[in-house]
Amino acid sequence: MKNILVTGGAGFIGSNFIRYLFNDTDFKGRIVNYDKLTYAGNLANLSDIAEKYQGKRYFFIKGDICDANKVSNTFKKFNIDTIVHFAAESHVDRSILGPEYFIKTNIEGTFTLLKSALNFWKNDKGFRFHHVSTDEVYGSLGARGYFYENTPYDPRSPYSSSKASSDHLVRAYHHTYGLPMTISNCSNNYGPYQFPEKLIPLMILNALEGKNLPVYGDGKNVRDWLYVKDHCSAIWTILEKGKNGETYNIGGECEKKNIEIVKKVCSILEEEKPSSLNPVLDGKKYSDLITFVKDRPGHDRRYAINCDKIKKELGWKQSFDFDLALRQTIRWYIENTDWVKSVKDGSYRKWLSKNYSLR
Numbered sequence: 001m002k003n004i005l006v007t008g009g010a011g012f013i014g015s016n017f018i019r020y021l022f023n024d025t026d027f028k029g030r031i032v033n034y035d036k037l038t039y040a041g042n043l044a045n046l047s048d049i050a051e052k053y054q055g056k057r058y059f060f061i062k063g064d065i066c067d068a069n070k071v072s073n074t075f076k077k078f079n080i081d082t083i084v085h086f087a088a089e090s091h092v093d094r095s096i097l098g099p100e101y102f103i104k105t106n107i108e109g110t111f112t113l114l115k116s117a118l119n120f121w122k123n124d125k126g127f128r129f130h131h132v133s134t135d136e137v138y139g140s141l142g143a144r145g146y147f148y149e150n151t152p153y154d155p156r157s158p159y160s161s162s163k164a165s166s167d168h169l170v171r172a173y174h175h176t177y178g179l180p181m182t183i184s185n186c187s188n189n190y191g192p193y194q195f196p197e198k199l200i201p202l203m204i205l206n207a208l209e210g211k212n213l214p215v216y217g218d219g220k221n222v223r224d225w226l227y228v229k230d231h232c233s234a235i236w237t238i239l240e241k242g243k244n245g246e247t248y249n250i251g252g253e254c255e256k257k258n259i260e261i262v263k264k265v266c267s268i269l270e271e272e273k274p275s276s277l278n279p280v281l282d283g284k285k286y287s288d289l290i291t292f293v294k295d296r297p298g299h300d301r302r303y304a305i306n307c308d309k310i311k312k313e314l315g316w317k318q319s320f321d322f323d324l325a326l327r328q329t330i331r332w333y334i335e336n337t338d339w340v341k342s343v344k345d346g347s348y349r350k351w352l353s354k355n356y357s358l359r
């Protein structure tokens with residue numbers, strides 16, 4: 001691997017992955033971050049990396065994965081040998097309200113990327129297309145059982161259906177045209193730089209502002225939580241040791257009911273920034289803000305990943321303990337007030353729109 005193209009590198013996991021490559025691996029090549037900068041893309045997520053490496057080993061290209069010319073030119077310009085494809089519309093609630101963007105980016109965008117990769121590939125032995133996907137493609141579990149790599153697909157939201165389609169296209173390009181690829185299907189991530197529309201950052205920031213903590217339905221839906229840095233190390237392991245054509249499940253082996261997560265966020269916040277000293281709480285405790293609200297339509301009940309394959313075949317394992325990593329994440333949101341403020345008041349978009357045209 002000499003020249004890695006990361007799509008969606010300005011988002012939550014992509015930016016953590018780029019930082020991980022620079023700070024935690026022996027990778028010595030160039031990284032090209034190709035990102036459209038939608039509402040979820042924020043170059044401030046990588047300001048430390050840009051300051052150190054921009055124009056030397058780190059390059060940012062503002063581009064849409066649906067733009068075949070720009071994608072092809074970027075492959076050529078940087079002589080890309082490895083693609084790590086994160087770019088996607090990623091939030092289930094938004095996919096319920098407006099599925100069109102999900103079909104466009106997740107399906108058509110992945111298709112465009114695959115076509116360009118195939119044209120560019122020319123049977124180079126070291127070439128690899130790694131597609132980052134989700135456990136949500138497998139559907140919803142009852143009280144028992146796990147998702148395995150060979151669990152039949154049964155996506156149930158516009159988001160998971162669009163990701164399932166993209167997985168099928170990646171496999172089709174491998175089986176039909178021989179494009180070297182790997183896929184990973186991962187469980188729910190948490191950690192720094194996550195956009196506060198997803199459960200954990202939304203609960204942290206709402207609680208700090210004294211706003212309601214909306215828990216969908218009975219709060220007993222289960223997710224398997226993975227610290228984002230463990231996800232990054234798993235993807236790096238697959239790039240280094242994964243077998244061409246294979247799929248690997250990545251999970252935290254850390255199942256929690258949503259209500260447990262929200263209560264834990266509240267109790268850690270009480271220790272890190274006591275509600276009694278937070279004037280906006282007006283005498284309330286953080287947990288007093290928990291509010292059960294109408295359920296999400298088609299809300300999947302339980303996700304749980306079996307990740308024995310990547311553990312046994314590639315020797316990966318998780319390194320982060322949930323309680324400690326959640327506390328670190330909460331501290332990150334308390335301490336990074338500039339990032340939080342610019343995301344909450346939308347000023348990160350104003351800065352971006354001065355420099356780039358945004359949709």
Ligand code: NAD
Pocket residue numbers: 007008009010011012013014034035036037038039040041042063064065066085086087088089090091105109132133134135163185186187188189190195
């Ligand atoms: P995110 O929403 O934080 O970031 C997505 C990034 O993609 C943004 O920077 C955005 O600007 C960019 N993007 C969107 N449309 C684009 C387009 N058309 N062209 C180029 N760039 C575009 O997402 P995330 O949470 O970091 O997720 C990254 C990937 O991981 C996604 O493919 C998602 O399906 C997958 N995944 C996420 C989770 C999770 O818990 N967040 C779990 C499993 C899998």
Ligand code: TYD
Pocket residue numbers: 091092093188197198199200202214215216221222223258296
């Ligand atoms: P989310 O972070 O949106 O991830 P996903 O839907 O991809 O799993 O939601 C995680 C869980 O938390 C999911 O069961 C929905 C629930 N949830 C709430 O109860 N309230 C909220 O405000 C949000 C955003 C999610």
